[in-house]
Amino acid sequence: MGTHAIAVDVGGTHIRAAVITSEGHVVHVVRDKTHAEEGPRAVVARVIHLTRAAMAECERQQVVGVGVAAPGPVDPDRGLVMYPPNLPGWGEIPLARLLEEALELPVWLGNDANLAALGEHRFGAGRGTAHMIYITISTGVGGGIIVNRRLVTGALGLAAEVGHMPLIPEGPLCSCGHRGHLEALAAGPSIAREARAAVERGWETALATLDHPLSAEDVVAAARAGDRVALELLARAGTHVGRAMALLVHLFNPERFVVGGGVSNAGDLILEPARRAARRHVLPTYRHTFDVVPASLGDNAGVVGAAVLVFEAVGAGGAVTC
Amino acid sequence: MGTHAIAVDVGGTHIRAAVITSEGHVVHVVRDKTHAEEGPRAVVARVIHLTRAAMAECERQQVVGVGVAAPGPVDPDRGLVMYPPNLPGWGEIPLARLLEEALELPVWLGNDANLAALGEHRFGAGRGTAHMIYITISTGVGGGIIVNRRLVTGALGLAAEVGHMPLIPEGPLCSCGHRGHLEALAAGPSIAREARAAVERGWETALATLDHPLSAEDVVAAARAGDRVALELLARAGTHVGRAMALLVHLFNPERFVVGGGVSNAGDLILEPARRAARRHVLPTYRHTFDVVPASLGDNAGVVGAAVLVFEAVGAGGAVTC
Secondary structure (H helix, E strand, C coil): CCCEEEEEEECCCEEEEEEEECCCCEEEEEEEECCHHHCHHHHHHHHHHHHHHHHCCCCHHHEEEEEEEECCCEECCCCEECCCCCCCCCCCECHHHHHHHHHCCCEEEEEHHHHHHHHHHHHCCCCCCCCEEEEEECCCEEEEEEECCEECCCCCCCCCCHHHCECCCCCCECCCCCECEHHHHHCHHHHHHHHHHHHHCCCCCHHHHCCCCCCHHHHHHHHHCCCHHHHHHHHHHHHHHHHHHHHHHHHHCCCEEEEECHHHHHCHHHHHHHHHHHHHHCCHHHCCCCEEEECCCHHHHHHHHHHHHHHHHCCCCCCCCC | CCCEEEEEEECCCEEEEEEEECCCCEEEEEEEECCHHHCHHHHHHHHHHHHHHHHCCCCHHHEEEEEEEECCCEECCCCEECCCCCCCCCCCECHHHHHHHHHCCCEEEEEHHHHHHHHHHHHCCCCCCCCEEEEEECCCEEEEEEECCEECCCCCCCCCCHHHCECCCCCCECCCCCECEHHHHHCHHHHHHHHHHHHHCCCCCHHHHCCCCCCHHHHHHHHHCCCHHHHHHHHHHHHHHHHHHHHHHHHHCCCEEEEECHHHHHCHHHHHHHHHHHHHHCCHHHCCCCEEEECCCHHHHHHHHHHHHHHHHCCCCCCCCC
């Protein structure tokens, strides 16, 4: 019998708490809405409540600690959630300490995209590699970078902001206020924006017949049904992702890219254009040095990574077994 | 009394061999021309000869090993020099093994820009940092990346090719055949190319009065004398370097950039525009998280780094002292 960690993923819209074994198995999950609009105090109370609900599914003595995946930027050393764009009103909230006091367990905190990368690396699509880059494409674009089997966190825990790699100097406006970042070219809202523009230009597409505001999901659904404009929109987003990958190949020489997040549900409709663009934009030396695969842990990547953080911090939980 | 390493830097035009202490002091240097046009066999013979000349300056029993800095790409694990653009005719040359057989000493091989980064990190301008990025700007642009005090080499030793970061999709042609790479925007030949273009456009500059093909050195000299066009040319190159730095900040969250190479002799004429552009192009969170300083080891960075490779491989040379 192994040890267990409680892992919590605090997102802008949902909180997810899970009981996870040291082999990365998710044995129980509870969820709740974040209600971020109620502010940090209410959200922290909800996180504590949900963590307790997950703990109730497990003998207390089985639990070696709590791992928290929080929206970036975070300060992992001091356990602070800094100023995440999707948690309004949060600023240097000592989430790790607040949870430790409430739960009387050691708590480790990390950036959600970094922890998803760690989860995919140890127990998902990156297993067996030493050098891996995870890219998540959904409302935004985030990522995590594994070098020599370790997360690259940087001097202040702020590394691996792959969504804010500039690709086109005067490109579309990004959520951060700069232009031409990967996030502004490939995230869900940018695919939706390009779809609306295509409809406005009068391109022949089933998207023009929908009577609600277009979303990236609509584009993926239309593309799956063979709509050529929708396919082209996904290919363009994938090409931008591939150009970003080419750049990352020159810097990190990874063996593998693992792509997750809601938009990646489009599968090869976005990954194949990404592969093609990545191979086209690297120096010949690199052309066959990496592969591009879909993530395999789905929405659990963050909690699995948060559990890895706990187990590796306590030395694989050797002391406490159940 | 410390131990010594012999370190050799094999460049496209010069070979440099040095005796270096475990404290990073360069106690003796010998140099020769590479004569790369004579092919790998002749160059390897010259490297062996020069290494022996350096060893003659030192008691044999002081020497713990030989470190070699070679132009990239190299395969450090197998000790191979692959297909370096500035050593024509070289392909998978087993330089480490050839030197080991000739010198009867253990030999370690690394990419020259990576080793220069290691040298600057351990004994130069990067000392004391845990996360540092070295950029060298001369005929080409290269670099080395330190994360958690270790070089990022990637899966095959091919990481940190900062010269081939694409910055402008349809920008000027790079030596590698792609467009808009940092090297094509900021290396010496690109500064010279822009200077010629400025003269051809009839811009008012002392560069127009020179009666030889313009070089980056001419631009630096004119800028130092206050020539406004030359200053503008260096500022543009520096701005491209700064944009590349901004991208690297988002990925690595480094504490420091160390800039070396011949073009960096322009000092703040190129570093100050780079600093400004880097701060302008990063997200606000990062604005005060890094500094940009000149390299401090000059042409010795590569040999010092190659010696570090030796000392750290043999466990700081504890066994053999002099």
